[in-house]
Amino acid sequence: MASVGFADCAVLPKSFPAGLTDKLLCAIMYLLNQYNWYKGVEPVEIIISGNSSKPIYAQITEQLKAQIMDGTLHAGESLPSMRSLAKSLHVSVITVQRAYEELQRDGFLETTVGRGSFVADQNPEIYREEQQRKAEEHLLAAAEIARVSGISLESLVQALTIFYREEE
Structure with missing residues (x-):
């Protein structure tokens, strides 16, 4: 923004x-x-959906995590204070606090009392785990579609193998 x-x-x-x-x-x-x-402090772009089944703190967490993963937010970059972000999103400070705490626990943020919250240096292992989690979500969706449509596991594995090897 x-x-x-x-x-x-x-x-x-x-x-x-x-x-x-x-x-x-x-x-x-x-x-x-x-x-x-x-x-x-650069403002962060976060869109809260009132129609989503996900809690607001989870929406904030996911969007900040995505911005860190795609490089929109860089290591060492300062994030808005919890109070400031809560005010700009029209949500409770406790909601933003929960999102920041989750991001800190997952290794995406570092928070220092009196200084604020900053994007943590990216641990390659955390990045890989996050990417694997995303891939597994897509694979789960593909498996559900295949199951409902009567597509065999062998056909699904064959298609995945072709897609995976296309990049090599």
Whole structure:
């Protein structure tokens, strides 16, 4: 999310009433973004879905993990404070705290009291495990489709073997 100007109030939810309130909130969001930019904290792009069956903390965790894995967030990069992120997402600080704690436990974040949370140096083993977990999710989906469609295990293994060897 880039810094917003006063003319660009896209940071506000569409449900806010028009008028002075939304202009004031937009000004506050603008100042918060400017402060974060000054402090060297890049805003993170997180989209919370109210229709998802996943808890909000899990949505935050997954999206931050994905941004770390794909290089959008780099090792040593500062993340917004829990309070700041909670405010920008309109969620509880406890929700963000739970997401950060899970990311820290999994080795994706380092948190220091008084300094904040930072993207941890990437451990190649953690990266490999995360990629394997993603592959297993896709394989599970493929297995379920094959089972329902009457595709044999042998055909599925043969297709996977062909796809795997295509890259070699």
